[in-house]
Each structure stands twice: as C-alpha cells, then as structure tokens.
Amino acid sequence: MLLALSLVLTAFSTNTIVNEGNPQANPQKSKTNQKEIKKQASEKNAIHPFHINVQEAELTEMRRRINATKWPEKETVADASQGVQLAMMKELARYWATDYDWRKVEAQLNALPQFITEIDGLPVHFIHVRSRHKNALPIIITHGWSGSMLELIKLIGPLTDPTAYGGKAEDAFDVVIPSLPGYGFSGKPASTGWSPEHIGRAWDKLMKRLGYNHYVAQGGDWGAIVVDQMGLQAPEGLLAIHTNMPGTVPADVDKALLTGGPAPSGLSAEEQRAYEQLIRTSKESDNARIMGSRPQTLYGFVDSPVGLAAWLLDHADGNGQPAAAFVKGLNRTTSKTGELTRDEILDNITLYWLTNTGVSASRLYWEYKGGFFNAKGVNIPVAVSVFPGELYQAPLSWTKKAYPNLIYYNKPDKGGHFAAWEQPELFAAELRAAFKSLR
Numbered sequence: 001m002l003l004a005l006s007l008v009l010t011a012f013s014t015n016t017i018v019n020e021g022n023p024q025a026n027p028q029k030s031k032t033n034q035k036e037i038k039k040q041a042s043e044k045n046a047i048h049p050f051h052i053n054v055q056e057a058e059l060t061e062m063r064r065r066i067n068a069t070k071w072p073e074k075e076t077v078a079d080a081s082q083g084v085q086l087a088m089m090k091e092l093a094r095y096w097a098t099d100y101d102w103r104k105v106e107a108q109l110n111a112l113p114q115f116i117t118e119i120d121g122l123p124v125h126f127i128h129v130r131s132r133h134k135n136a137l138p139i140i141i142t143h144g145w146s147g148s149m150l151e152l153i154k155l156i157g158p159l160t161d162p163t164a165y166g167g168k169a170e171d172a173f174d175v176v177i178p179s180l181p182g183y184g185f186s187g188k189p190a191s192t193g194w195s196p197e198h199i200g201r202a203w204d205k206l207m208k209r210l211g212y213n214h215y216v217a218q219g220g221d222w223g224a225i226v227v228d229q230m231g232l233q234a235p236e237g238l239l240a241i242h243t244n245m246p247g248t249v250p251a252d253v254d255k256a257l258l259t260g261g262p263a264p265s266g267l268s269a270e271e272q273r274a275y276e277q278l279i280r281t282s283k284e285s286d287n288a289r290i291m292g293s294r295p296q297t298l299y300g301f302v303d304s305p306v307g308l309a310a311w312l313l314d315h316a317d318g319n320g321q322p323a324a325a326f327v328k329g330l331n332r333t334t335s336k337t338g339e340l341t342r343d344e345i346l347d348n349i350t351l352y353w354l355t356n357t358g359v360s361a362s363r364l365y366w367e368y369k370g371g372f373f374n375a376k377g378v379n380i381p382v383a384v385s386v387f388p389g390e391l392y393q394a395p396l397s398w399t400k401k402a403y404p405n406l407i408y409y410n411k412p413d414k415g416g417h418f419a420a421w422e423q424p425e426l427f428a429a430e431l432r433a434a435f436k437s438l439r
Helices: 027-044 056-067 086-098 102-110 149-160 196-209 222-233 251-259 269-283 286-293 305-313 324-330 342-355 358-367 396-402 424-434
Strands: 047-049 114-119 122-129 137-142 173-178 215-219 238-243 382-385 406-410
Touching: 056 086, 056 305, 056 342, 086 305, 086 324, 086 342, 102 149, 102 342, 114 196, 122 149, 122 196, 137 149, 137 196, 137 222, 149 173, 149 342, 149 424, 173 196, 196 222, 215 222, 222 238, 238 424, 251 269, 269 396, 286 358, 305 342, 305 358, 324 342, 342 358, 382 424, 396 406, 406 424
Parallel strands: 137 173, 137 215, 215 238, 238 382, 382 406
Antiparallel strands: 047 114, 114 122, 122 173
16 A cells, blocks of 8 residues: 655665775775775764654545454453444444544644654654753654554653643753554565564664663563663663563463463562453463464455454453453544543554555564563663553562663553553553663
C-alpha cells in the first residue's frame, strides 16, 4: 500500500569508495576520495523533515474494505473468552467506515516536528520536540505493540512544557519519540537482525546524531525490552532508564513459570500475587506466540482492516483480554483528563492499516529470543513505575535485586499496560519524579 508523502526519500547509496594503490603515489586522488567519503557519510547521517499526506483514495479503499467485511457468526459464550466479541467489532466497523476522520490525527502529527534519518541502513521516523526551558533533560521514549508512537504523543506537552501542567521549569525534557523498525513510518527491515538489542544500539546512535551527549531512555511493552537492552549495553551518555514493564522475575521463579512447575517456596504474599499474575499473562499470550513463530502467515492483516483491528484489540492487560483499557476507550468519545478514547484507538489501528505494518510489526516477536519479564542484569541507574493495570505488579523485593542501582520505585494509583496513553499527565509526573535525582 502506497502513501503519498510530501517528503520524497532519496535512496541512500550503499557503494563504498576505496582508495586504490598507494595514496602517497597519488595524493590528489586520495584527497578527493576522502572528501567524497566524508560527504557520503554526512548525507547518510542526514536528518530530513517528514510530513504525512495520505491519498484520499487510500482512505476510500479502507472504508470500502471495512464495509465489505465478511462476518463470522456470534460467539457462543456471553463474555470475551473466545475473543473480541462480534457486537463490539460490528459497532467499531460501522463508526470507522462512516464517521471516523483520519485527517484529524494527520494534522495533529504534522503540527509536530517529525523527521526521518537512516540508521544502519534503515529509515527511522521520529518526533523530536525541544523544550523552551533551559537545561532540559533529553529523553527517548519507545512504544510497543499493539501501539505506536501515537500512544506517546500526549506526553509531549507535559514533558516539554511542565509549567503548563503543574510542574516546574527545571522538570523539562527534550522529547524524542521514534517509531520502532517495521512500525508506523519507519522502514521495514528487509533482512533479519532488527532485534531489541539492535534497536537499543540504534537509539543511542539517534540521540548522539541529535547532538545529545547525555540522555535518559524510557519504555513500556517492547519499549521496556529495548531500554533493558540499552541498560545492558550501557552506552556512554545514557544516564538512566525508566520502565513501566520491568524485567524483575528471579531465575528460579522464571524457571518455574517456563516449565509449569510449582512456585518456589518462601515467596511473600506480594511475590506470590505477582507469580499468579504472570501465570495468567502467559495464558493470555497466544497472539505473541503466533507472532513469535509464524509472523509471515498473518496475511489477513494486509487484506482486511477489521481483521487487523480485531488482532490489535485483543492485546491483554492486567485487567483482562481484550485489554480492559481498550474496551473502556471504545465507549469513550471524549476525555478531559487525557484518558483513552475511541478515536485514539482507531488512529492507532488506522496507522497500522495505512502503513501496511501489521506483518512487519509482528516480526519483532520472531526476532527476539530473550525473556520478557526476567531479570537481565542491568546495572546502570533504573527507575520503575508499577501501574495497577500492568500485566504483573513487580514486587519491590524483586525489583531491588533485578536493578541493583534502583533510583526510583513507585506504584501509581491508576493506569495500566498502556499507561502513557491512558494517563498521560500522571505518567509525565512519574518521569519527572523518576529522573529528578539526575538533574
């Protein structure tokens, strides 16, 4: 599916310029080649402005396909235990095809400073907003699945302009929000290797390319895995990470979860609760298992907007599957406090459809061979926020062991797996508090 973008991307050259023979024997040729090498490197590292302009024909075709959906019969149970319920999907499809307006979010994105740059041969799309306040702390924030950079844009105002949201000028951040490889307007990897480990290294290159010699990193869902990997890599200039889906599970507990054995003895009440939540999460992770083993088989994501939407909605959170935050959001048309709304959920789904990234985003599950919730040995400073609707509530005891350089730990009273999307101002306040000691 093609998008008409006002930015025309020039293919980056992959040719390598080499000196031939003895450079001292032909100093002029050597000098010329070095200039060309430097010019090519400069162009390769260039940062280009990015603007979105989806052809109306693409939106018309999307609506046609929604209206042409071939529906299954109603589920045979009274709840969502068989999957996303027919009545919910039919009502969402009706609204999507008749009343939903993509142009609103397109204008919202185009009002933000968007860019694209090549990193390790892949175009990376990102939003970069500098604060007007002096000494703002640079932060790179990474989204996950089934979200996108759209789940993070409500953070931009509270983080870059804290005085307008009850904070202080010294709490300000410069905010960088990239789209993961294979997601949104970033490029789709044409070969294997774009794992969370690789993405972590790429994000460090991005921050350095933007001129930041020191910065912090934040992530939830896949973003949490990425920042854990960045913490392991500990690149120069990375001051600390913040995660709202921490990897804290001790090795013996992780082994019991993987083998289906009994929980290790001696768990506290809080640890036992976390163990039971992790068992439940494992049972609700069928979509992750399929994407992790057979992502290329998911051709329906490319053919059917409704098929794609149902899959993206069936993500679990700590309060149910489909994600309770999504179910509530689909019944919410407006929100004065920033809570998730029906249009925001459809913005995200429509972004996946228009960019044809249902399959390419799924491949990240295939690329990653590590654990999601296990302790990984991160030793740099780490801040943790444990939201009540997360897949599991990481106990403080596990968190201290997993992150020996723990600088912040808090349990907010609301928010879930998509906390930045659901409670943006509360999430921003968490980040201010989390990194306050680094100012």
